[in-house]
Amino acid sequence: MNVQGLAFGNWTSFSEIIYFFKFFGEFLMHTSQSQQTKSSATSSSMQSCIDNCIRCAQVCLQTAMNHCLEMGGKHVEPEHFRLMMNCAEICQLSANFMLSSSRFHNRTCEVCAEICDACAMDCGRIGNMEECASTCRECADSCKQMASMVTH
Amino acid sequence: MNVQGLAFGNWTSFSEIIYFFKFFGEFLMHTSQSQQTKSSATSSSMQSCIDNCIRCAQVCLQTAMNHCLEMGGKHVEPEHFRLMMNCAEICQLSANFMLSSSRFHNRTCEVCAEICDACAMDCGRIGNMEECASTCRECADSCKQMASMVTH
Amino acid sequence: MNVQGLAFGNWTSFSEIIYFFKFFGEFLMHTSQSQQTKSSATSSSMQSCIDNCIRCAQVCLQTAMNHCLEMGGKHVEPEHFRLMMNCAEICQLSANFMLSSSRFHNRTCEVCAEICDACAMDCGRIGNMEECASTCRECADSCKQMASMVTH
Amino acid sequence: MNVQGLAFGNWTSFSEIIYFFKFFGEFLMHTSQSQQTKSSATSSSMQSCIDNCIRCAQVCLQTAMNHCLEMGGKHVEPEHFRLMMNCAEICQLSANFMLSSSRFHNRTCEVCAEICDACAMDCGRIGNMEECASTCRECADSCKQMASMVTH
Structure with missing residues (x-):
């Protein structure tokens, strides 16, 4: 099984891949920022x-x-x-x-x-x-x- | 008695004369405007x-x-x-x-x-x-x- | 000759008197200010x-x-x-x-x-x-x- | 070779992973947007x-x-x-x-x-x-x- 198959095999379009990276990236950014600024609500x-x-x-x-x-x-x-x-x-x-x-x-x-x-x-x-x-x-x-x- | 004596005789400087005209003028303006606009307070x-x-x-x-x-x-x-x-x-x-x-x-x-x-x-x-x-x-x-x- | 005669005798309305005081006062203010600030054109x-x-x-x-x-x-x-x-x-x-x-x-x-x-x-x-x-x-x-x- | 090894094996920290997703996502977004709006530069x-x-x-x-x-x-x-x-x-x-x-x-x-x-x-x-x-x-x-x- 190749990487493409694993990650993207069931996806139907290029734009879905874009949104995966975009939103997963933002989710990680957000999680990371929340930890840094917990004390300054x-x-x-x-x-x-x-x-x-x-x-x-x-x-x-x-x-x-x-x-x-x-x-x-x-x-x-x-x-x-x-x-x-x-x-x-x-x-x-x-x-x-x-x-x-x-x-x-x-x-x-x-x-x-x-x-x-x-x-x-x-x-x-x-x-x-x-x-x-x-x-x-x-x-x-x-x-x-x-x-x-x-x-x- | 001349006019200068009557109006300005007891005043000590030119700037006081200026302020007399300025403020008396504004007082009259104000009174006059108040009458015109009584209804639009x-x-x-x-x-x-x-x-x-x-x-x-x-x-x-x-x-x-x-x-x-x-x-x-x-x-x-x-x-x-x-x-x-x-x-x-x-x-x-x-x-x-x-x-x-x-x-x-x-x-x-x-x-x-x-x-x-x-x-x-x-x-x-x-x-x-x-x-x-x-x-x-x-x-x-x-x-x-x-x-x-x-x-x- | 009384003061009223001298100053206001030939004027036809109250509003003209108002404007006389207003504008003469401003003229004097302006003249006086011009002298003070001659150097700061x-x-x-x-x-x-x-x-x-x-x-x-x-x-x-x-x-x-x-x-x-x-x-x-x-x-x-x-x-x-x-x-x-x-x-x-x-x-x-x-x-x-x-x-x-x-x-x-x-x-x-x-x-x-x-x-x-x-x-x-x-x-x-x-x-x-x-x-x-x-x-x-x-x-x-x-x-x-x-x-x-x-x-x- | 598993997927984790392929993608993240040589990376040294969690924040690098975050930036990979963030910037790769933005790169794809940008490329995609450029195509859509070619005519409205x-x-x-x-x-x-x-x-x-x-x-x-x-x-x-x-x-x-x-x-x-x-x-x-x-x-x-x-x-x-x-x-x-x-x-x-x-x-x-x-x-x-x-x-x-x-x-x-x-x-x-x-x-x-x-x-x-x-x-x-x-x-x-x-x-x-x-x-x-x-x-x-x-x-x-x-x-x-x-x-x-x-x-x-």
């Missing part, structure tokens, strides 16, 4: 909140300035468009407050969570905005967790 | 809050990046310098939220007031930061008023 | 560029997020709306660079002038945007002047 | 420039507001600290211009590349700033490439 969840905020800021800005403007109609209703831009701006500020170790980051994360929730809900109302809605919801969850932590 | 106080936020953002950024960096010592202590930069950023965001008629401006103004108060207090602790401290206090007052208004 | 023109940039950032953001979104139609064409938001953002950054004494402010002012010119022209094409167009033109002129100065 | 290099700009904005802000403020001394020299903050701000703006499909993104990327190069050089002068310096250099290279592209 706060900064690990903060890093994840920073990542969520930065991603949400990007998705909201990019979606508003491309998808929404190009679709027109209800996508450029004042209420909806303002929420998208507000959401992008508060997410960026919340990320910046965490990156600069501000002792007020839990206060900005609290407001950020509210606006992300409102934006996710409005994306649902408008329709055809699934990616933006789910990104906002993830960011809101992450920010709520950060807002409820006691700062030191 | 919200937008008049919002415009004043926008002005205070923009001024505070400018003063904090300019003071941090010039006075504080050039003085060094306790002026660049992490806690103090972060507060100055955080204050500049939240003031700018609060102004932007009001300028874009965001329905969340009262929430951002609430957090802005807290950070401005903290920054004013820290400027007092550091010393030699009177202009920045008073600008922050004015902005905090203006933001508290805005935060407590019912949005429509 | 750069910082005086820089302060005026900062003011123009901050005003242009405000007008573009406020106009886009209110007038343009509420009018709809060609006011929310992607090309036009993007220019308005880009203009607001580069003006804010250029003001921040000058406020923080960045040695790169002439480079950002150069790009700012280009975008302000493009935005002013596009406001003319769309129509009913005179205030925004003239604010952009003023800011562009001010930035061109700043961009051409030799930094030290 | 511009948007692929733009996405990479956006990522570099956002990463550089984060690293500069986080390093300035933590490492530099905490180290003090030459790390808070006005010239150095201003460059760090300017770099963070222009990188964020350049990313935002690309995310919003601005036709001026090549102009802002050009200025961004200059400031990133200056920041990388200054990090070298200050010392103990290797991560920031290399992030700035990567971003500068990416922005130069973007600045030289013809926009359509």
Whole structure:
């Protein structure tokens, strides 16, 4: 039995092999990182909140300035468009407050969570905005967790 | 008795005359504007809050990046310098939220007031930061008023 | 002849008196300031560029997020709306660079002038945007002047 | 010869295995993506420039507001600290211009590349700033490439 047969014999396409290496590699990376940082639970969840905020800021800005403007109609209703831009701006500020170790980051994360929730809900109302809605919801969850932590 | 005697006789310097015209003029402007906009109290106080936020953002950024960096010592202590930069950023965001008629401006103004108060207090602790401290206090007052208004 | 006669006798309305005090006061302030800062022509023109940039950032953001979104139609064409938001953002950054004494402010002012010119022209094409167009033109002129100065 | 022997027999540590999977996986992903997007070279290099700009904005802000403020001394020299903050701000703006499909993104990327190069050089002068310096250099290279592209 050769190596190819053992490892890849039952797989049906090249892309499945790619994903095997990609995700198995990431799983090992993750396991290894978790061991190194077991003691700094706060900064690990903060890093994840920073990542969520930065991603949400990007998705909201990019979606508003491309998808929404190009679709027109209800996508450029004042209420909806303002929420998208507000959401992008508060997410960026919340990320910046965490990156600069501000002792007020839990206060900005609290407001950020509210606006992300409102934006996710409005994306649902408008329709055809699934990616933006789910990104906002993830960011809101992450920010709520950060807002409820006691700062030191 | 000539006009000069009547109006300026007891004044000791040219700059006092300047300030008389400047402030009396502004007082009359203010009185006149108040009458015109009696019915739109919200937008008049919002415009004043926008002005205070923009001024505070400018003063904090300019003071941090010039006075504080050039003085060094306790002026660049992490806690103090972060507060100055955080204050500049939240003031700018609060102004932007009001300028874009965001329905969340009262929430951002609430957090802005807290950070401005903290920054004013820290400027007092550091010393030699009177202009920045008073600008922050004015902005905090203006933001508290805005935060407590019912949005429509 | 009484004082009222001397000062206000020939004036026809209360608002003219207001403007007399307002503008005469500002004229004196300006004259007095010019004398104090004769030697710092750069910082005086820089302060005026900062003011123009901050005003242009405000007008573009406020106009886009209110007038343009509420009018709809060609006011929310992607090309036009993007220019308005880009203009607001580069003006804010250029003001921040000058406020923080960045040695790169002439480079950002150069790009700012280009975008302000493009935005002013596009406001003319769309129509009913005179205030925004003239604010952009003023800011562009001010930035061109700043961009051409030799930094030290 | 068993599979373990074949694949991992000569490797000395667990972390080498992790990196094998991680990088081989990414190599395959990359190869596969290149084939899919052969026709959209511009948007692929733009996405990479956006990522570099956002990463550089984060690293500069986080390093300035933590490492530099905490180290003090030459790390808070006005010239150095201003460059760090300017770099963070222009990188964020350049990313935002690309995310919003601005036709001026090549102009802002050009200025961004200059400031990133200056920041990388200054990090070298200050010392103990290797991560920031290399992030700035990567971003500068990416922005130069973007600045030289013809926009359509």
